[in-house]
Amino acid sequence: MALFAFEELTFRYPEAPRDALRDVSVAIEPGQFVLVCGQSGCGKTTLLRQFKSVLAPHGHQSGQVLFDGVPLADVPEREQVARIGFVMQDPDAQIVTDKVWHELAFVLESLGCDERTMRLRVAEMASYFGIQHWFHKNVGELSGGQKQLLNLASVMAARPDVLVLDEPTSQLDPIAASDFLATVHRINRELGTTVVMSEHRLEEVYGLADRVVVLEEGRVVADGEPRAVAGQLHRAGSPMALALPAAARIAWGVESEQVETPLTVREGRSWLADEVAAFPPHRWALPAGEACDSAPARAAVELRDVWFRYERDGADVLRGTTLTVPEGSLFAVVGGNGTGKSTMLRAICGVARPYRGKITVLGRRLKDWKRAELFRGGVAMLPQDPLNLMVKKTVRGDLEEMLDGRGLTAEQRAAAVSEVAALTDIVPLLDAHPFDLSGGEVQRAALAKVLLNEPRLLLLDEPTKGLDAFFKEKLAALLRSLTARGTTVLMVSHDIEFCASYADRCALFFDGDAVTTNPPRRFFASSSFYTTAANRISRGLFENAVTVEEVVELCQS
Structure with a gap:
């Protein structure tokens, strides 16, 4: 049985001229890592908020959402808090206490856990997420990356069956975002927690997902294994193809059809090394540009x-x-x-x-x-x-x-x-x-x-x-x-x-x-x-290539 099932779900906000979601039918199996993506305004956040009754927006809805075979509206709120974790886009929007350790204990206290259980769970989460060295800090002293990691840890303290994340890396720097996504991937693989995540920046997360769901104007236009969905978007000339990982876009730029589309930096480097090896040895490079040593005239x-x-x-x-x-x-x-x-x-x-x-x-x-x-x-x-x-x-x-x-x-x-x-x-x-x-x-x-x-x-x-x-x-x-x-x-x-x-x-x-x-x-x-990502893919093979277009240009030259 699917953990979550959306059956012909349609939703419209009050006085809105069109539906935000239209006939969405998606079943999510236990243990899956599902990536939800699409252009701005396609309905990603609206769909994700349907995973939890207390977050569901107000409006006109038809169809149904089932959780473990039961309509979500009939699942007690306490059970939803315990079994469905949600991490929002803005790190500050979810923090409700003043201290880090208070935040870790907040969900457990809300669920009525005894003190012994709370102390064990808090210690476990602090250790698992590497929070020990800022455990006693005020939350106001934390960076954006630390706040988002704290939100994730406090949600996971309840040991949910499913973890829903709405663009969780949108305000994180590239290194913090990479670390955060690696932690989410580890939770999915090691703990078996089902993960449903929406993202615009697909470079790091696309290769981690088991399944990709693409929305367009509130409808599901693609649903399947990441490599297959990438090929589908490319062949259809979808604007979403521009958001796909650099490795895939480089390969498509050089050869329009790929038997095995590379998705990660590692796969992209392997593909590019094979491509360059077919040509005579040469110093493939682009000019780096002059160093900015002097002040501009104006x-x-x-x-x-x-x-x-x-x-x-x-x-x-x-x-x-x-x-x-x-x-x-x-x-x-x-x-x-x-x-x-x-x-x-x-x-x-x-x-x-x-x-x-x-x-x-x-x-x-x-x-x-x-x-x-x-x-x-x-x-x-x-x-x-x-x-x-x-x-x-x-x-x-x-x-x-x-x-x-x-x-x-x-x-x-x-x-x-x-x-x-x-x-x-x-x-x-x-x-x-x-x-x-x-x-x-x-x-x-x-x-x-x-x-x-x-x-x-x-x-x-x-x-x-x-x-x-x-x-x-x-x-x-x-x-x-x-x-x-x-x-x-x-x-x-x-x-x-x-x-x-x-x-x-x-x-x-x-x-x-x-x-x-x-x-x-x-x-x-x-x-x-x-x-x-383009520079990491081409480093050691090409010099000074930092965009997908530059790597493609050097390949074609």
């Missing part, structure tokens, strides 16, 4: 020896930060969770005020800007949580708010909203409530709101979070059009592939400072861990 942003801490007696978050961003460039900053990247953006727009150092923005000292002047056509920032920008009942209302006080006619306001909505692909969402949107949809809506400010300096904090591969290409084209018009874009991101493909310069942030800045090819080719 800088949009300059930070010189900037120091900042959030509390008077707290630790410094920015520690002598020095960085120069050339005017009209797309500048990407990468680095681990908790290194100070987002704080640096807040300092540049005046939200976080350093106690030492100098910041120059658009040719003037930051302290010389009047706040209203700075944010009216000067600087705009897209925060890491885009919902913080959405304050109206509809997306249209949020966009129109940005045009207040400009003396525009009703026709001009409508035209401006329509133009930016088309640019960010949110025309069908204009009359939706921002809180009803998926993560990727609200990211695009918030970006549209920011762009209406017509900034000369655009600060982006994790702009690709929740975005599918298809819209990432549109975002890149949009950012390129902005830089071509003279706008400077400073982006903080964990999306290594996006930065490698589209940035003009990349910097690594560590311990509160930018430790190196270089063109993408030189930056990623010289890194061992902060680099792309």
Whole structure:
């Protein structure tokens, strides 16, 4: 018997123009690792929230969800808490206590476990997940990766039969994300826990899954073994093929049909080594680009020896930060969770005020800007949580708010909203409530709101979070059009592939400072861990190839 069975499930949000899920029929067997993927707004989060009654969204539903052969609505809430674990996208959204050990014990206490059982389970989870050295810390002191690992450990303390994860790595740096996914894979393999996970970043997780379910506009369009589903998406020319692992896309770029499509870095290296071995020995290389040793002629942003801490007696978050961003460039900053990247953006727009150092923005000292002047056509920032920008009942209302006080006619306001909505692909969402949107949809809506400010300096904090591969290409084209018009874009991101493909310069942030800045090819080719899958696949065979397109180009040359 299937552990979970969805039988012709259809769901529509109140007042929504179309169904979020349509005739979804999926059966999940015990012990499976199921990956759910699809473009932004395809219904992934809506489907995953149907796994637990307390999380199921309000709306009109037909069909049924069975858990162990019983309608989920008839399964007691206590049993659901014990047997169905859920890890959300935002690490902070799930934490309810102040101490790490309190959080580990919270679920067990809610289930009424005796003290002896609680102490044993907490000790076991802390040991299994490597939490011992921060066991007594306040949760506010943890990095994003540590918080997400804590959420996973606290859920697993109840020993659930099924673990549901909704884009759990979207806010984690590449190393923390890789470690988190390895832990989830170990739980599935060693403990036999059924895992159902949705993800946009498929590079690491695709090869771990036993089965892949692809959604498109609320329908299941593919369901099967990962390699077979990859081939199906490729042959169909699906936009989802752009999100598949680099190894597969390289192989398809060189040879359109593959008997055995490589999915992992290891398989990709083996395939590429065989491909290169068929040609005469040659030094296959691309130019790395000039090192960024000198300051640019014109800088949009300059930070010189900037120091900042959030509390008077707290630790410094920015520690002598020095960085120069050339005017009209797309500048990407990468680095681990908790290194100070987002704080640096807040300092540049005046939200976080350093106690030492100098910041120059658009040719003037930051302290010389009047706040209203700075944010009216000067600087705009897209925060890491885009919902913080959405304050109206509809997306249209949020966009129109940005045009207040400009003396525009009703026709001009409508035209401006329509133009930016088309640019960010949110025309069908204009009359939706921002809180009803998926993560990727609200990211695009918030970006549209920011762009209406017509900034000369655009600060982006994790702009690709929740975005599918298809819209990432549109975002890149949009950012390129902005830089071509003279706008400077400073982006903080964990999306290594996006930065490698589209940035003009990349910097690594560590311990509160930018430790190196270089063109993408030189930056990623010289890194061992902060680099792309394409570079890991081709390293030792090709020099300075960091994107799928570059590896394909060298193969074809």
